[in-house]
Amino acid sequence: MIRNRITDWALALVLPVLLLVAYDGWARTADDFFFPPLSEIGGTFADEWLFTRIPTDLLPSLVRMLAGFALAVLIGVALGTLLGFSRTLSTALDPVLQFLRALPPPALIPVSLLVFGAGDSAKVFLIALGAVWPVLLNTVDGVRGVDRTALDMARSYRVPAHARLTRLVLPAALPRIFAGARTALGIAIILMVVSELIGADNGVGYVVQLAQRGFDIPEMWAGTVLLGLLGFSANALFVAVERRVLHWHLAISGRATTGRASSAPRRRSRRTTPNPTEAAGARRP
Amino acid sequence: MLDVRDLTKTYDPAGTPAMADLTFTVGEREFVCIVGSSGCGKTTMLRCLSGLVAPTSGTVTLDGVPVDGPPKDMAFVFQDYSRSLLPWMTVAGNVGFPLPYKGLSKAQVAAATAEALAAVGLADRGDSYPWQLSGGMQQRVAIARALAYQPRILLMDEPFASVDAQTRADLEDLLLDIWRRYDITILFVTHDIDEAVYLAQRVLVLRRPAHVHEVVEIDLPAERDQLATKQLPRFGELRSHVLSSLRAPDPAVLPG
Ligand SMILES: Nc1ncnc2c1ncn2[C@@H]1O[C@H](COP(=O)(O)OP(=O)(O)OP(=O)(O)O)[C@@H](O)[C@H]1O
Ligand SMILES: [Mg+2]
Numbered sequence: 001m002i003r004n005r006i007t008d009w010a011l012a013l014v015l016p017v018l019l020l021v022a023y024d025g026w027a028r029t030a031d032d033f034f035f036p037p038l039s040e041i042g043g044t045f046a047d048e049w050l051f052t053r054i055p056t057d058l059l060p061s062l063v064r065m066l067a068g069f070a071l072a073v074l075i076g077v078a079l080g081t082l083l084g085f086s087r088t089l090s091t092a093l094d095p096v097l098q099f100l101r102a103l104p105p106p107a108l109i110p111v112s113l114l115v116f117g118a119g120d121s122a123k124v125f126l127i128a129l130g131a132v133w134p135v136l137l138n139t140v141d142g143v144r145g146v147d148r149t150a151l152d153m154a155r156s157y158r159v160p161a162h163a164r165l166t167r168l169v170l171p172a173a174l175p176r177i178f179a180g181a182r183t184a185l186g187i188a189i190i191l192m193v194v195s196e197l198i199g200a201d202n203g204v205g206y207v208v209q210l211a212q213r214g215f216d217i218p219e220m221w222a223g224t225v226l227l228g229l230l231g232f233s234a235n236a237l238f239v240a241v242e243r244r245v246l247h248w249h250l251a252i253s254g255r256a257t258t259g260r261a262s263s264a265p266r267r268r269s270r271r272t273t274p275n276p277t278e279a280a281g282a283r284r285p
Numbered sequence: 286m287l288d289v290r291d292l293t294k295t296y297d298p299a300g301t302p303a304m305a306d307l308t309f310t311v312g313e314r315e316f317v318c319i320v321g322s323s324g325c326g327k328t329t330m331l332r333c334l335s336g337l338v339a340p341t342s343g344t345v346t347l348d349g350v351p352v353d354g355p356p357k358d359m360a361f362v363f364q365d366y367s368r369s370l371l372p373w374m375t376v377a378g379n380v381g382f383p384l385p386y387k388g389l390s391k392a393q394v395a396a397a398t399a400e401a402l403a404a405v406g407l408a409d410r411g412d413s414y415p416w417q418l419s420g421g422m423q424q425r426v427a428i429a430r431a432l433a434y435q436p437r438i439l440l441m442d443e444p445f446a447s448v449d450a451q452t453r454a455d456l457e458d459l460l461l462d463i464w465r466r467y468d469i470t471i472l473f474v475t476h477d478i479d480e481a482v483y484l485a486q487r488v489l490v491l492r493r494p495a496h497v498h499e500v501v502e503i504d505l506p507a508e509r510d511q512l513a514t515k516q517l518p519r520f521g522e523l524r525s526h527v528l529s530s531l532r533a534p535d536p537a538v539l540p541g
Contacts, residue, residue: 147368149363149365149368149369150368150369150371152332152337152361152363152369153361153363153369154382154383155337155355156335156336156337156355156359156360156361157355157360157361157382157383157386157430157434158355158357158383158386158387159382159383159386160386163386167382168371171371171373172371172373174373248372248373248414248416249372249373251414251416252372252416
């Protein structure tokens with residue numbers, strides 16, 4: 001088991017290492033101004049991002065991204081739960097939601113700059129607006145898919161409505177909510193960068209753009225690498241949290257990888273809602 | 286204790302009712318089994334009795350109080366027990382889930398949960414998750430949840446339909462044992478005639494649309510045993526009686 005995990009790790013590292021080595025070898029011989037060797041990018045990375053720019057650019061970026069993401073999850077789950085419960089409400093709101101969802105978030109940058117000014121709120125707004133949809137749509141699906149028998153059970157035991165919501169409906173919808181939130185996280189990172197390209201005076205995206213305009217190529221690459229690492233770690237962190245919170249769901253649906261759930265999954269594909277993927281993003285609420 | 290009068294339920298106003306003029310009473314501490322063919326409206330009846338759905342007409346009274354929502358002293362074990370267990374809660378969490386809302390303190394919930402799990406022979410599985418247990422064990426968890434709730438009346442909807450014969454026999458004896466030890470009235474729906482005759486003091490034969498076709502008093506010795514009781518000649522007679530009652534042509538639909 002442990003041996004397996006080590007070999008898995010090694011296997012996963014082979015390709016990235018090969019790619020880096022190949023790039024470095026090529027960049028040294030090609031001597032292209034736009035593609036500096038790894039040592040140069042690495043050096044700049046260490047100089048700039050370890051740790052001088054962390055408080056001035058990385059943290060502001062991260063705070064805005066997390067604020068936008070948190071807002072998206074909060075609004076998505078709250079509104080999604082309401083819409084999941086009430087057909088009337090979802091029919092009434094559907095056209096407006098479809099319209100808002102159809103707007104490409106970057107197109108809203110001018111409007112949000114006018115409304116919120118050039119500060120953080122415009123950027124947080126943009127991130128939240130772009131990231132809310134997968135959470136919202138998945139929550140609606142999740143809430144609608146809650147097992148009727150489970151709801152009847154809670155009602156027959158006179159469990160009050162608020163407890164049915166927090167202890168039954170939301171946990172049952174959680175696999176879908178997580179699937180939506182994971183997509184939302186990716187969108188939030190993209191919009192974090194996009195929002196820093198116009199009307200910003202700090203942030204990772206801002207630094208990368210500034211470096212590109214000033215032909216400071218190693219700096220541009222260092223920022224790009226940082227963004228890649230950021231997305232990678234954010235996703236890894238998310239998966240770790242998901243594995244903890246949804247261990248029961250992963251065990252039932254047979255996706256448990258680490259030794260959390262001790263026994264093999266039994267029975268039931270009935271309750272697990274139809275494979276919670278990002279696909280719901282393509283459906284209407 | 287439970288009084289059902291002229292209960293009718295029509296799902297589709299254009300079609301035939303699922304339940305028509307169902308009338309019967311159940312006394313304090315009685316064990317009543319209800320048999321009927323698949324689709325004759327047994328689940329519909331239980332859902333009306335438990336206040337989960339409103340009947341189209343007719344009344345249900347429990348201890349003289351009309352039922353218009355889930356009553357306080359009633360527990361319902363569902364036909365599809367595995368879906369009534371919540372997979373994100375441990376076994377103990379599932380059993381204790383309804384109790385805080387009954388006003389029990391944390392310590393009381395823990396005590397009631399432990400006692401109920403011990404009663405169904407799952408004292409050591411409280412920390413497992415339902416999906417880590419076998420079907421029969423899951424069914425026992427659902428029963429433990431009902432016991433921990435300390436109902437005065439227990440409704441059970443074909444609770445043993447999806448477990449193997451041996452587990453089923455064990456669960457039947459467990460239920461009889463619980464019924465004798467606790468002050469509890471049991472209404473048990475099944476389509477298994479042997480099971481009904483073995484468990485009950487009285488068997489109600491339901492015909493479609495759900496109405497009581499016949500009431501069969503089970504005059505077997507109070508002490509039941511899977512082998513001895515089922516070998517009694519009287520057991521065979523009763524089971525044939527119930528079977529023929531289920532199958533007999535309905536006088537209501539006969540011409541003349
Ligand atoms: N929610 C519903 N909406 C419409 N029709 C329903 C509903 N529930 C049950 N019925 C219909 O009512 C009739 C009785 O169903 P019910 O589930 O009560 O039968 P049952 O006796 O419990 O059957 P089984 O032994 O298979 O569980 C069936 O014809 C069924 O199609
Ligand atoms: Mg049924």
